[in-house]
Amino acid sequence: MLTFYHGPHTRSSRIVRLLIEMDILEQVDVRVVGLVRRGGEGAPDPANPHPEGKVPLLVHDGEMIRESNAIILYLTDLFDSPLGVPVGDPLRGPYLSWLAYYGNVMEPVLFCSFAGIDHPAMQATFRGLDEMYARLAEALTDRPYLLGDRFSAADLLLVSAFTFAPQLVPDIPAIRNWVDRCGDRPSTAKLEHFESRLTGNSAAE
Structure with a gap:
Protein backbone atom coordinates (compact mmCIF):
# COMPACT_ATOMS: atom_id res chain seq x y z
CA MET A 1 0.00 0.00 0.00
CA LEU A 2 1.24 3.49 -0.91
CA THR A 3 0.39 6.43 1.33
CA PHE A 4 1.52 9.95 0.52
CA TYR A 5 1.55 12.70 3.16
CA HIS A 6 0.98 16.03 1.48
CA GLY A 7 0.64 19.74 2.11
CA PRO A 8 -1.03 21.65 -0.74
CA HIS A 9 1.12 24.35 -2.33
CA THR A 10 4.35 23.07 -0.81
CA ARG A 11 7.34 21.08 -2.07
CA SER A 12 5.18 17.98 -1.98
CA SER A 13 3.00 19.39 -4.76
CA ARG A 14 5.62 18.31 -7.29
CA ILE A 15 5.17 14.71 -6.14
CA VAL A 16 1.43 15.01 -6.72
CA ARG A 17 2.24 16.29 -10.21
CA LEU A 18 4.45 13.24 -10.71
CA LEU A 19 1.59 10.95 -9.66
CA ILE A 20 -0.62 12.72 -12.19
CA GLU A 21 1.99 12.44 -14.95
CA MET A 22 2.44 8.74 -14.20
CA ASP A 23 -1.34 8.21 -14.10
CA ILE A 24 -1.11 6.53 -10.69
CA LEU A 25 -2.79 9.14 -8.49
CA GLU A 26 -5.74 6.81 -7.89
CA GLN A 27 -3.36 4.11 -6.67
CA VAL A 28 -1.99 6.27 -3.86
CA ASP A 29 -3.72 7.28 -0.63
CA VAL A 30 -3.00 11.03 -0.46
CA ARG A 31 -3.37 12.37 3.06
CA VAL A 32 -3.30 16.10 3.72
CA VAL A 33 -1.52 16.97 6.95
CA GLY A 34 -1.03 20.18 8.87
CA LEU A 35 2.36 21.89 8.74
CA VAL A 36 4.37 24.70 10.24
CA ARG A 37 4.56 26.97 7.21
CA ARG A 38 6.76 29.90 6.35
CA GLY A 39 6.13 32.73 8.77
CA GLY A 40 5.42 30.34 11.64
CA GLU A 41 1.75 29.71 10.85
CA GLY A 42 0.35 26.28 11.58
CA ALA A 43 1.49 23.52 13.88
CA PRO A 44 2.99 20.04 13.65
CA ASP A 45 0.40 17.41 12.83
CA PRO A 46 0.48 14.22 14.94
CA ALA A 47 -1.05 12.43 11.96
CA ASN A 48 2.14 13.03 9.97
CA PRO A 49 4.72 10.28 10.65
CA HIS A 50 7.60 12.27 9.12
CA PRO A 51 10.20 12.51 11.93
CA GLU A 52 10.61 16.24 11.26
CA GLY A 53 6.94 16.95 10.64
CA LYS A 54 7.60 17.80 6.99
CA VAL A 55 6.27 16.84 3.58
CA PRO A 56 6.64 15.14 1.19
CA LEU A 57 6.63 11.72 2.75
CA LEU A 58 5.83 8.45 0.99
CA VAL A 59 5.08 5.32 2.99
CA HIS A 60 5.12 2.00 1.15
CA ASP A 61 4.09 -1.06 3.13
CA GLY A 62 5.20 0.61 6.34
CA GLU A 63 8.57 1.88 5.08
CA MET A 64 9.15 5.63 4.84
CA ILE A 65 10.77 7.33 1.85
CA ARG A 66 11.72 10.97 2.44
CA GLU A 67 13.03 13.83 0.28
CA SER A 68 11.64 14.69 -3.13
CA ASN A 69 14.45 13.28 -5.23
CA ALA A 70 14.40 9.96 -3.33
CA ILE A 71 10.61 9.72 -3.64
CA ILE A 72 10.77 10.50 -7.36
CA LEU A 73 13.42 7.85 -7.97
CA TYR A 74 11.52 5.32 -5.86
CA LEU A 75 8.24 5.85 -7.71
CA THR A 76 9.67 5.91 -11.23
CA ASP A 77 11.55 2.68 -10.49
CA LEU A 78 8.64 1.01 -8.70
CA PHE A 79 6.22 1.60 -11.57
CA ASP A 80 8.77 1.29 -14.37
CA SER A 81 7.60 4.68 -15.59
CA PRO A 82 8.71 6.35 -18.83
CA LEU A 83 9.30 9.44 -16.70
CA GLY A 84 12.22 7.57 -15.15
CA VAL A 85 15.21 5.81 -16.66
CA PRO A 86 15.81 2.10 -15.98
CA VAL A 87 19.07 0.56 -14.84
CA GLY A 88 21.23 -0.21 -17.86
CA ASP A 89 19.91 2.65 -19.96
CA PRO A 90 22.70 5.05 -21.06
CA LEU A 91 20.65 7.96 -19.68
Whole structure:
Protein backbone atom coordinates (compact mmCIF):
# COMPACT_ATOMS: atom_id res chain seq x y z
CA MET A 1 0.00 0.00 0.00
CA LEU A 2 1.24 3.49 -0.91
CA THR A 3 0.39 6.43 1.33
CA PHE A 4 1.52 9.95 0.52
CA TYR A 5 1.55 12.70 3.16
CA HIS A 6 0.98 16.03 1.48
CA GLY A 7 0.64 19.74 2.11
CA PRO A 8 -1.03 21.65 -0.74
CA HIS A 9 1.12 24.35 -2.33
CA THR A 10 4.35 23.07 -0.81
CA ARG A 11 7.34 21.08 -2.07
CA SER A 12 5.18 17.98 -1.98
CA SER A 13 3.00 19.39 -4.76
CA ARG A 14 5.62 18.31 -7.29
CA ILE A 15 5.17 14.71 -6.14
CA VAL A 16 1.43 15.01 -6.72
CA ARG A 17 2.24 16.29 -10.21
CA LEU A 18 4.45 13.24 -10.71
CA LEU A 19 1.59 10.95 -9.66
CA ILE A 20 -0.62 12.72 -12.19
CA GLU A 21 1.99 12.44 -14.95
CA MET A 22 2.44 8.74 -14.20
CA ASP A 23 -1.34 8.21 -14.10
CA ILE A 24 -1.11 6.53 -10.69
CA LEU A 25 -2.79 9.14 -8.49
CA GLU A 26 -5.74 6.81 -7.89
CA GLN A 27 -3.36 4.11 -6.67
CA VAL A 28 -1.99 6.27 -3.86
CA ASP A 29 -3.72 7.28 -0.63
CA VAL A 30 -3.00 11.03 -0.46
CA ARG A 31 -3.37 12.37 3.06
CA VAL A 32 -3.30 16.10 3.72
CA VAL A 33 -1.52 16.97 6.95
CA GLY A 34 -1.03 20.18 8.87
CA LEU A 35 2.36 21.89 8.74
CA VAL A 36 4.37 24.70 10.24
CA ARG A 37 4.56 26.97 7.21
CA ARG A 38 6.76 29.90 6.35
CA GLY A 39 6.13 32.73 8.77
CA GLY A 40 5.42 30.34 11.64
CA GLU A 41 1.75 29.71 10.85
CA GLY A 42 0.35 26.28 11.58
CA ALA A 43 1.49 23.52 13.88
CA PRO A 44 2.99 20.04 13.65
CA ASP A 45 0.40 17.41 12.83
CA PRO A 46 0.48 14.22 14.94
CA ALA A 47 -1.05 12.43 11.96
CA ASN A 48 2.14 13.03 9.97
CA PRO A 49 4.72 10.28 10.65
CA HIS A 50 7.60 12.27 9.12
CA PRO A 51 10.20 12.51 11.93
CA GLU A 52 10.61 16.24 11.26
CA GLY A 53 6.94 16.95 10.64
CA LYS A 54 7.60 17.80 6.99
CA VAL A 55 6.27 16.84 3.58
CA PRO A 56 6.64 15.14 1.19
CA LEU A 57 6.63 11.72 2.75
CA LEU A 58 5.83 8.45 0.99
CA VAL A 59 5.08 5.32 2.99
CA HIS A 60 5.12 2.00 1.15
CA ASP A 61 4.09 -1.06 3.13
CA GLY A 62 5.20 0.61 6.34
CA GLU A 63 8.57 1.88 5.08
CA MET A 64 9.15 5.63 4.84
CA ILE A 65 10.77 7.33 1.85
CA ARG A 66 11.72 10.97 2.44
CA GLU A 67 13.03 13.83 0.28
CA SER A 68 11.64 14.69 -3.13
CA ASN A 69 14.45 13.28 -5.23
CA ALA A 70 14.40 9.96 -3.33
CA ILE A 71 10.61 9.72 -3.64
CA ILE A 72 10.77 10.50 -7.36
CA LEU A 73 13.42 7.85 -7.97
CA TYR A 74 11.52 5.32 -5.86
CA LEU A 75 8.24 5.85 -7.71
CA THR A 76 9.67 5.91 -11.23
CA ASP A 77 11.55 2.68 -10.49
CA LEU A 78 8.64 1.01 -8.70
CA PHE A 79 6.22 1.60 -11.57
CA ASP A 80 8.77 1.29 -14.37
CA SER A 81 7.60 4.68 -15.59
CA PRO A 82 8.71 6.35 -18.83
CA LEU A 83 9.30 9.44 -16.70
CA GLY A 84 12.22 7.57 -15.15
CA VAL A 85 15.21 5.81 -16.66
CA PRO A 86 15.81 2.10 -15.98
CA VAL A 87 19.07 0.56 -14.84
CA GLY A 88 21.23 -0.21 -17.86
CA ASP A 89 19.91 2.65 -19.96
CA PRO A 90 22.70 5.05 -21.06
CA LEU A 91 20.65 7.96 -19.68
CA ARG A 92 20.41 6.43 -16.18
CA GLY A 93 23.56 8.26 -15.07
CA PRO A 94 22.42 11.71 -16.25
CA TYR A 95 18.97 11.06 -14.78
CA LEU A 96 20.37 10.22 -11.34
CA SER A 97 22.79 13.14 -11.58
CA TRP A 98 20.01 15.67 -12.21
CA LEU A 99 17.92 14.29 -9.34
CA ALA A 100 20.91 14.64 -7.03
CA TYR A 101 21.86 18.03 -8.47
CA TYR A 102 18.54 19.46 -7.38
CA GLY A 103 19.00 18.60 -3.71
CA ASN A 104 22.78 18.92 -3.53
CA VAL A 105 23.25 22.14 -5.50
CA MET A 106 20.15 23.80 -6.88
CA GLU A 107 18.05 24.06 -3.74
CA PRO A 108 20.93 25.30 -1.53
CA VAL A 109 21.78 27.95 -4.13
CA LEU A 110 18.16 29.07 -4.37
CA PHE A 111 17.73 29.08 -0.60
CA CYS A 112 20.80 31.25 -0.14
CA SER A 113 19.48 33.62 -2.79
CA PHE A 114 16.12 33.88 -0.99
CA ALA A 115 17.81 34.38 2.38
CA GLY A 116 20.34 36.90 1.10
CA ILE A 117 23.25 34.69 2.18
CA ASP A 118 26.51 35.34 0.35
CA HIS A 119 29.52 33.65 1.90
CA PRO A 120 32.79 32.42 0.33
CA ALA A 121 32.18 28.94 1.75
CA MET A 122 28.80 28.74 0.02
CA GLN A 123 30.28 29.93 -3.26
CA ALA A 124 33.15 27.45 -3.02
CA THR A 125 30.84 24.53 -2.27
CA PHE A 126 27.71 25.20 -4.30
CA ARG A 127 28.66 28.14 -6.57
CA GLY A 128 25.88 30.67 -7.18
CA LEU A 129 22.88 31.53 -9.32
CA ASP A 130 24.99 32.45 -12.35
CA GLU A 131 26.76 29.10 -12.33
CA MET A 132 23.47 27.25 -11.82
CA TYR A 133 21.87 29.08 -14.72
CA ALA A 134 24.89 28.37 -16.90
CA ARG A 135 24.68 24.65 -16.10
CA LEU A 136 20.99 24.51 -16.98
CA ALA A 137 21.44 26.56 -20.14
CA GLU A 138 24.25 24.29 -21.28
CA ALA A 139 22.10 21.20 -20.74
CA LEU A 140 19.08 22.70 -22.53
CA THR A 141 20.85 24.17 -25.54
CA ASP A 142 19.53 22.49 -28.70
CA ARG A 143 17.33 20.10 -26.74
CA PRO A 144 13.84 20.52 -25.28
CA TYR A 145 14.45 18.68 -22.00
CA LEU A 146 17.31 17.80 -19.67
CA LEU A 147 17.67 14.28 -21.05
CA GLY A 148 16.97 15.13 -24.67
CA ASP A 149 13.70 14.88 -26.54
CA ARG A 150 11.50 13.51 -23.76
CA PHE A 151 10.13 15.03 -20.59
CA SER A 152 11.34 13.16 -17.53
CA ALA A 153 10.92 13.28 -13.79
CA ALA A 154 14.22 15.18 -13.68
CA ASP A 155 12.56 18.04 -15.57
CA LEU A 156 9.56 17.86 -13.26
CA LEU A 157 11.77 18.17 -10.18
CA LEU A 158 14.09 20.94 -11.36
CA VAL A 159 11.41 23.07 -13.00
CA SER A 160 9.39 23.00 -9.78
CA ALA A 161 11.78 25.56 -8.31
CA PHE A 162 10.86 28.05 -11.03
CA THR A 163 7.17 27.19 -10.76
CA PHE A 164 7.37 28.05 -7.07
CA ALA A 165 9.42 31.21 -7.65
CA PRO A 166 8.84 32.43 -11.22
CA GLN A 167 10.78 35.60 -10.49
CA LEU A 168 13.92 33.45 -10.55
CA VAL A 169 13.46 32.42 -14.19
CA PRO A 170 16.43 34.07 -15.90
CA ASP A 171 16.30 35.94 -19.19
CA ILE A 172 18.02 33.03 -20.91
CA PRO A 173 15.98 31.66 -23.83
CA ALA A 174 16.93 28.01 -23.34
CA ILE A 175 15.80 28.06 -19.70
CA ARG A 176 12.79 30.30 -20.19
CA ASN A 177 11.50 28.14 -23.06
CA TRP A 178 12.06 24.98 -21.02
CA VAL A 179 10.07 26.40 -18.10
CA ASP A 180 7.24 27.34 -20.46
CA ARG A 181 7.36 23.95 -22.18
CA CYS A 182 7.11 22.10 -18.87
CA GLY A 183 4.35 24.43 -17.69
CA ASP A 184 2.28 23.79 -20.80
CA ARG A 185 1.85 20.12 -19.94
CA PRO A 186 -1.69 19.01 -18.93
CA SER A 187 -0.42 17.97 -15.50
CA THR A 188 0.00 21.65 -14.55
CA ALA A 189 -3.72 22.39 -14.79
CA LYS A 190 -4.62 19.02 -13.26
CA LEU A 191 -2.38 19.72 -10.27
CA GLU A 192 -3.95 23.15 -9.77
CA HIS A 193 -7.42 21.61 -9.83
CA PHE A 194 -6.40 18.87 -7.40
CA GLU A 195 -4.78 21.33 -4.99
CA SER A 196 -7.78 23.68 -5.11
CA ARG A 197 -10.11 20.81 -4.33
CA LEU A 198 -7.96 19.69 -1.40
CA THR A 199 -7.73 23.21 -0.03
CA GLY A 200 -11.48 23.63 -0.31
CA ASN A 201 -12.13 20.33 1.48
CA SER A 202 -9.67 21.21 4.21
CA ALA A 203 -11.32 24.58 4.71
CA ALA A 204 -14.73 22.94 4.97
CA GLU A 205 -13.54 20.55 7.63
